[in-house]
Amino acid sequence: MGCDRNCGLIAGAVIGAVLAVFGGILMPVGDMLIEKTIKKEVVLEEGTIAYQNWVKTGTEVYRQFWIYDVQNPQEVVTNSSKIKVKQRGPYTYRVRYLAKDNITHDTEHHTVSFVQPNGAIFEPSLSAGTENDTWTVLNLAVAAAPHLYPNSFVQVLLNSLIKKSKSSMFQRRTVKELLWGYQDPFLSLVPYPISTAVGVFVPYNNTADGVYTVFSGKDNISQVAIIDTYKGKKSIYAVFGAEVNLKGIPVYRFVLPSMAFASPVQNPDNHCFCTEKVISNNCTSYGVLDIGKCKEGKPVYISLPHFLHASPDIAEPIEGLNPNEDEHSTYLDVEPITGFTLRFAKRLQINILVKPAKKIEALKGLKQNYVVPILWLNETGTIGDEKAEMFRQRVTGKINLLGLVEIILLSVGVVMFVAFMISYCACRSKKVK
Known part of the structure; x- marks a missing residue:
């Protein structure tokens, strides 16, 4: 029974660590992916959305x-x-x-x-x-x-x-x-x-x-x-x-x-x-x-x-x-x-x-x-207000959402890892006594 309990605590700590690491990795990788996606459309090259709006501005x-x-x-x-x-x-x-x-x-x-x-x-x-x-x-x-x-x-x-x-x-x-x-x-x-x-x-x-x-x-x-x-x-x-x-x-x-x-x-x-x-x-x-x-x-x-x-x-x-x-x-x-x-x-x-x-x-x-x-x-x-709303949805909205996911994963992962590790150490200490 003690083994099952200890294994569960270790598993929880491992899951927390994985979530924290994933959240940390997502920060640079996610930012890079979003930048890569955005870059395709904002470069002044024929065929991009930015180029069409730039040639004849809608503003x-x-x-x-x-x-x-x-x-x-x-x-x-x-x-x-x-x-x-x-x-x-x-x-x-x-x-x-x-x-x-x-x-x-x-x-x-x-x-x-x-x-x-x-x-x-x-x-x-x-x-x-x-x-x-x-x-x-x-x-x-x-x-x-x-x-x-x-x-x-x-x-x-x-x-x-x-x-x-x-x-x-x-x-x-x-x-x-x-x-x-x-x-x-x-x-x-x-x-x-x-x-x-x-x-x-x-x-x-x-x-x-x-x-x-x-x-x-x-x-x-x-x-x-x-x-x-x-x-x-x-x-x-x-x-x-x-x-x-x-x-x-x-x-x-x-x-x-x-x-x-x-x-x-x-x-x-x-x-x-x-x-x-x-x-x-x-x-x-x-x-x-x-x-x-x-x-x-x-x-x-x-x-x-x-x-x-x-x-x-x-x-x-x-x-x-x-x-x-x-x-x-x-x-x-x-x-x-x-x-x-x-x-x-x-x-x-x-x-x-x-x-x-x-x-x-x-x-x-x-x-x-x-x-x-x-x-x-x-x-x-x-x-304009309409373009600002579109900009918020397509650019800043996605970035803010990704940032929120990153923070949640990192925070939950760290809390889980610390909580389960403390519980595991407490159980080990009690067992030794």
Whole structure:
């Protein structure tokens, strides 16, 4: 009888040990099997579910614009005073609804290249007004003139055309004109053939953004769809910020670090952004990047909205700015298992460098340089409720269920093993006595 009892206790301990070992083995093996199953469908290869959704995204992406309305244009022109601004908006457009084009696969480097056709549909229900709202903004053509034509004689000629067209440093323009273009009266008088269409995003229709090169995820699932290069150059990087919950899905938030907009003195990688001595203060100013080379030599600079993370000297001549980390930072929310970006907010500000020009009356009264903010945008997209539910069921639900099974097996196994072993030892001790 004692033997049967001891054998039963040992058998129970063995079963407990087997359950515990099985639960422990299931952790890495189960995770590996799930990752292998998921990887088949999330890699950007023809035939996968991820590829179909990636070519033409089902997630609605919106681009919101806030326009900087100048409150004291005459004071600035006459006295070179600080520019007082009020942001107006948002004016919201649906974008990136067209399918990606010119898709090519590089199997050696596990990347995919493409261009994104441009399209924008105004969304009145998500906007603070209409496209016909009119605000006082910088005159883009007048501000760019001395940069594009530094020769004094040419500037004298341009000045006569600016005066004839009754143009000034500032102008009144509708939202639609400022964003998508208008025929500039000053440029229309230039005697030789040039483009007279002016606007922040001119040209836009029938154009494409890119070339983008993204990782396919074939060799590293965590990098799927992450941008490697844009127009052949390495993209601005993001760093881990925090773990957040998005509609019941744990995601990692990656943010654009302040070092991405640092001065070349602080961040040598930004040496190519120090091209204009009057704005860089011998490369010690920070917070704005010169993209003039991409804009035909026009004095265009990008920054974070409201000059977030910029040096004080950049924002000092502008009144009415209120930089805020929550509202003005750029981030990506990435699901760590699949590498999918489930939510993002790309926030950037468009600025124009304006400097005094003695031969152009509209600018000769200035006594300082201004980096004038024109507008800032927030391009954002979030996984929909239906897709989030599907994602929870197919990915996080299975992983959570497997994790629960692993914990139960391990816990029950350990408890059984310890309990039966204690009972066996107690019986052996009693028998010996």
